[in-house]
Amino acid sequence: MSAADQKKTLEEIAPGELVAKKQVEQKSPLPPLEGAEHGKVVTRFPPEPNGYPHIGHAKAAIIDEEYARMYGGKLILRFDDTNPLKEKLEYYEAIAEGLEWLGVKPDIVKNTSDDIAILHDYGKRLVNSGGAYVCTCSQDRVRDLRAKGLACECRADGVDVAGRLEKMFAGSYEQNEAIIRFKGDMADPNTAMRDPALFRIIEGDHPKVGKKVRVWPTYDFAAPLEDSLDGVTHAMRTKEYELRNALYFAILDRLGLRKPAMIEFSRLEFEGMPVSKRKIRPLIDSGTIKSWDDPRLPTLSAFKRRGFVPEAIRKFVLSLGLTLAETKPPFEALEAFNRKIIDPRCMRLYFVRDPVEVRVEGAKEMQVTLKNHPTDPSLGSRKVRVADRLFMAGDDAQNLKEGDELRLIELYNIKVAGLERQDGRVRAVRAVMGGDEIRQSMPKVQWIAKNDIVEFQVMIPKALYAGEEYNPDSLEVAKGGVESFAAALAPGAQVQFVRFGFCRIDRSNTAILTHR
RNA sequence: GCUCCGGUGGUGUAGUCCGGUUAAGCAUUUCGCCCUCUCAAGGCGGAGAUCCCGGGUUCAAAUCCCGGCCGGAGCACCA
Numbered sequence: 074m075s076a077a078d079q080k081k082t083l084e085e086i087a088p089g090e091l092v093a094k095k096q097v098e099q100k101s102p103l104p105p106l107e108g109a110e111h112g113k114v115v116t117r118f119p120p121e122p123n124g125y126p127h128i129g130h131a132k133a134a135i136i137d138e139e140y141a142r143m144y145g146g147k148l149i150l151r152f153d154d155t156n157p158l159k160e161k162l163e164y165y166e167a168i169a170e171g172l173e174w175l176g177v178k179p180d181i182v183k184n185t186s187d188d189i190a191i192l193h194d195y196g197k198r199l200v201n202s203g204g205a206y207v208c209t210c211s212q213d214r215v216r217d218l219r220a221k222g223l224a225c226e227c228r229a230d231g232v233d234v235a236g237r238l239e240k241m242f243a244g245s246y247e248q249n250e251a252i253i254r255f256k257g258d259m260a261d262p263n264t265a266m267r268d269p270a271l272f273r274i275i276e277g278d279h280p281k282v283g284k285k286v287r288v289w290p291t292y293d294f295a296a297p298l299e300d301s302l303d304g305v306t307h308a309m310r311t312k313e314y315e316l317r318n319a320l321y322f323a324i325l326d327r328l329g330l331r332k333p334a335m336i337e338f339s340r341l342e343f344e345g346m347p348v349s350k351r352k353i354r355p356l357i358d359s360g361t362i363k364s365w366d367d368p369r370l371p372t373l374s375a376f377k378r379r380g381f382v383p384e385a386i387r388k389f390v391l392s393l394g395l396t397l398a399e400t401k402p403p404f405e406a407l408e409a410f411n412r413k414i415i416d417p418r419c420m421r422l423y424f425v426r427d428p429v430e431v432r433v434e435g436a437k438e439m440q441v442t443l444k445n446h447p448t449d450p451s452l453g454s455r456k457v458r459v460a461d462r463l464f465m466a467g468d469d470a471q472n473l474k475e476g477d478e479l480r481l482i483e484l485y486n487i488k489v490a491g492l493e494r495q496d497g498r499v500r501a502v503r504a505v506m507g508g509d510e511i512r513q514s515m516p517k518v519q520w521i522a523k524n525d526i527v528e529f530q531v532m533i534p535k536a537l538y539a540g541e542e543y544n545p546d547s548l549e550v551a552k553g554g555v556e557s558f559a560a561a562l563a564p565g566a567q568v569q570f571v572r573f574g575f576c577r578i579d580r581s582n583t584a585i586l587t588h589r
Numbered sequence: 590g591c592u593c594c595g596g597u598g599g600u601g602u603a604g605u606c607c608g609g610u611u612a613a614g615c616a617u618u619u620c621g622c623c624c625u626c627u628c629a630a631g632g633c634g635g636a637g638a639u640c641c642c643g644g645g646u647u648c649a650a651a652u653c654c655c656g657g658c659c660g661g662a663g664c665a666c667c668a
Contacts, residue, residue, distance in 0.1 A: 121668050156667065212666060220591095220664075252666045262592050264664035273666035292668045316593060316663045339595085339661095392616065394602060396595090399661050403600045406617045416630045447625070482626050511626050519627075571627045589628080 102391040103139055106307055107334060114146030115306045118172075118179070119153040119296070122164035122280070126171035127348050128371045128386075129311075132341040135390045137309060138177045149303055150179035154186045155295050157277030157286075165280070171373040176383045181303075185295050186281045188302070192290045193242070195298055195328060196253055196272050200238050204327040205271055207237035208254045209246075219267045222260045228268065241274070242288055248274045255293075255324065265316045266323070269293050297321040301330040312337040312397050337397060341390070344401040345536025345544070346371045356543060368534040368585050369547050379534065380567050380577030380587030385411035408588040415567055415575060415587070420445040420452055423482075423519040424529060424570035424584075426553040427467025431502040431520070433487055436461035443483050455558045459484065462523035464554060466572075469518045470499045478507050480517040482571065485509045519571045527560035529553060531576055533586045551586075 106114065116137040120130055141148040150172065154160045165184075172179070185192075199205040208215065208227040218225055226232070241251050253272040261267055271294040274287050290298075300308045318335050325332045342348050348371050356362040366374035376386065389407045421444070438460040446452035463481070473479075477489045486507035493501040533549040551573075559568065566578045567587070576584040 119668090123668075153668065159667070208666095216665075222591095249666065254666095264592070267664080270666045275666080289666090291666075296668090312594065313662050314668090337594090392602075396602070398595055398602090400595095400601065402602090403617060406601065409617060413630070419629090421627075421629085444626095447627080448630080480626065484626090513625085515626090517626060569627085569629065571629085573627090575629080 102394070103136065103143070104395060106140055106144065106336075109140075109144050109307065112145045113306065114141060114144035115149065115304050116141045116146065117149040117151050117300065117303065117305045117308065118177075119151045119185075119299075120168050121153045121156070121160065122168055123156075123159040123161070124164055124350055125365045125372045125374065126168045127373060128343070128376070129341050129348050130168070130171065131175055131373060131386055132338075132390045132393070133309065133311070134172055134175065134177045135387050136338065136395070138179075139391065140307060140309075141180070146306070147180040148177075149181045149183065149305065151182075151299060151303070152184040152186075153292065153295065153299075154184050154279070154281060155289050155292065157275055157279035157289065160280050162280040167374075174373060174377055174383060175386065183303075184281055185290075185299055186279060186286075188299065189282065189286050189290075191302070192295060192298060193288065196288075196290065196294065197238060197242075199255075199271070199324075199328060200234060200253060202327075203256065205253050205255050206232070206234055207241055207251055208268075209237070209251045212249065215252075215270075218259070219264065222267065224259045224268070228254075228256065228259075241272075244287065246274055248276050248287075250274065255320070257320070257323065263316055263319055265293075265320045269320060271324075293317060293320055294324065297324045298328075298330070300333050301325055305333045307336060308333045309336045309338065311340045312399075313340070336395065338395045339397055339399050341393065342401060343371060343404050345538050346404070347538055352538065356537075361543065368532060369537040378577070378579065379585050380415070380575060381407070381411050382414055385414050412575065412588060416569070417446075417449060418452075419567050419569040419575060421447065421571050422556060422559040422568050423521050424531065424553060424555045424559070424573050424576075425464050425466040425519060425521055425526075426531075426551045426573070428464035428521070428526065428554050429467050429470035429499060429502060430523065431463050431465050431470075431487070431504055433461045433463070433504050433506060434490065435506055441484060455556075457522055457525055457556065457558075459522040460524065464521045464523065464526055465502070465518050466553070467499075469516075470502055473499060473502060478515055480511065480515045481520045482517050484520065486512075486515065519573075521554055521556050525557050526554040527557050527582065529555040529560060529582050529584070531570070531573070531584045531586050532579070 118134045118137045138148050152165055200207065206228055208225060210225050210227060214225065237251065240246055251274065252270045254268045255271050257266040257268050259267050270291050272288050272290050275289050276287055278284055279286060315337055321335065322332055347353065353370065365372050366378045368375055368379040385407060388410045392406065393402055438458065440456055440458050442454050442456050444454050473489050473492060475489050475491060478486055480486050486509065487504040488507040489502060490505050491503035492499050531551040533551055535547045535549060536544050537547045538544055560582060562578045564578050564580050567575065569575045574589040575587040577587055579585045
């Protein structure tokens with residue numbers, strides 16, 4: 074019996090007994106938070122200031138903020154700076170700037186290193202209460218025994234733990250000589266629980282606290298403590314940390330501290346656009362890529378430079394949801410969001426790639442007014458003087474045949490009278506006036522008056538990586554010309570070059586293609 | 590190797606916890622039409638998924654159970 078038949082029969086036998094499945098409506102693109110109370114939600118975005126912010130940071134920060142706002146709560150930006158060897162002052166700033174550009178406004182900004190004394194205190198407390206111990210084994214031995222699931226002597230009773238702890242903080246141990254380890258379970262199938270390091274000694278110059286501190290907590294210790302102490306109610310992190318959840322909660326349990334809820338989501342990365350410094354740094358060091366805002370990179374500064382707007386990134390990120398599936402979302406979707414947002418505010422200007430000269434016989438010099446936007450008059454117009462010589466795009470010219478008619482957009486029609494070729498390529502076009510009637514079927518092309526053209530180039534970013542290899546064709550350069558009006562635009566201006574694509578002016582005579 | 594997490598149209602997701610209302614919603618992509626002095630945006634419409642595979646439970650399974658297969662992650666004194 075089909076579902077419909079069953080339903081019908083049921084209605085006959087027991088009218089009114091059929092209950093409609095409850096409708097779960099939800100406004101926000103994100104699912105509701107478990108146990109969230111309005112006004113009491115605290116989330117946190119905890120980047121390590123060890124590099125420039127990228128699209129992966131954006132995802133986490135946006136989700137964190139979105140939830141804080143959704144529930145009228147607070148967002149904490151916490152620089153997770155517990156490794157002086159990796160962190161630099163410029164990265165704190167870069168991250169803060171990146172978030173500001175994104176429109177993510179934290180309610181509180183702090184550093185994990187601000188709380189180093191508190192963290193030390195809890196660490197000592199944990200050791201003194203038997204929840205952790207000082208291990209003086211070599212790194213190799215620790216790794217080896219963890220793999221085998223065996224404990225070392227340092228964990229046994231009878232070791233002078235108090236003395237070792239004292240030595241650790243007093244500076245008697247050298248770097249790598251001693252660590253504080255959580256007393257977990259060396260036989261736990263979850264290897265994260267096999268007595269992980271909680272503190273280690275690092276001789277370094279910390280960007281915020283200098284050389285004063287040498288005993289630094291690891292992420293595994295700092296994260297749960299900070300979250301709990303800061304009042305975070307919902308902590309979110311990417312799913313590669315999933316196995317550490319047990320440790321996170323075990324630490325808080327042993328210290329008797331409040332436990333936040335933990336939510337995971339997958340990392341965000343685009344195909345051919347790696348986020349990892351391991352893949353980008355060599356290209357920078359070798360000069361293949363000049364800077365961290367190169368338009369092929371997934372850094373926020375690159376997205377900005379390329380012409381993506383924060384609203385588009387936010388919409389895109391939220392459209393991905395909180396899935397755990399590891400996929401590479403379509404870059405085209407980001408482009409589509411961005412296009413819809415910038416379309417109404419981009420002036421339509423002419424860029425001709427590989428210009429080919431057109432001579433229109435009998436054309437008199439005249440002045441035309443061109444609309445800067447097809448539907449929005451507030452974007453204004455511009456005046457251009459045209460005589461009998463102008464340029465059209467090389468690709469458009471190549472397909473011409475004698476007798477073809479085409480429309481020079483917002484100017485007039487022309488009829489091809491002759492083509493001048495060189496090596497089989499059309500080098501110049503001779504044309505005659507073809508009237509002014511606009512016909513839908515007629516091809517329409519953009520043009521630039523000969524006396525108005527300015528040399529110009531557009532950089533076209535492509536996939537940086539093809540599989541595991543650097544893509545040597547990742548940056549295409551389209552050379553050509555623009556109207557003098559476009560050449561005069563200030564860097565940062567976003568325009569649409571008609572029939573070419575949306576671009577952001579990067580510097581004088583150069584733009585970057587945002588997307589088609 | 591051990592442990593954990595994923596697997597829904599070309600792509601990304603919603604739905605899966607609490608099985609049934611439309612055998613699957615949205616976005617992107619693509620195609621067609623309308624609009625249009627752009628191959629943009631906007632409007633309308635179409636195409637595209639045996640919901641990884643195989644069993645089982647059930648009147649009924651994308652949803653529950655078992656077993657596979659495939660993909661990813663963790664096993665740092667990095668975060």
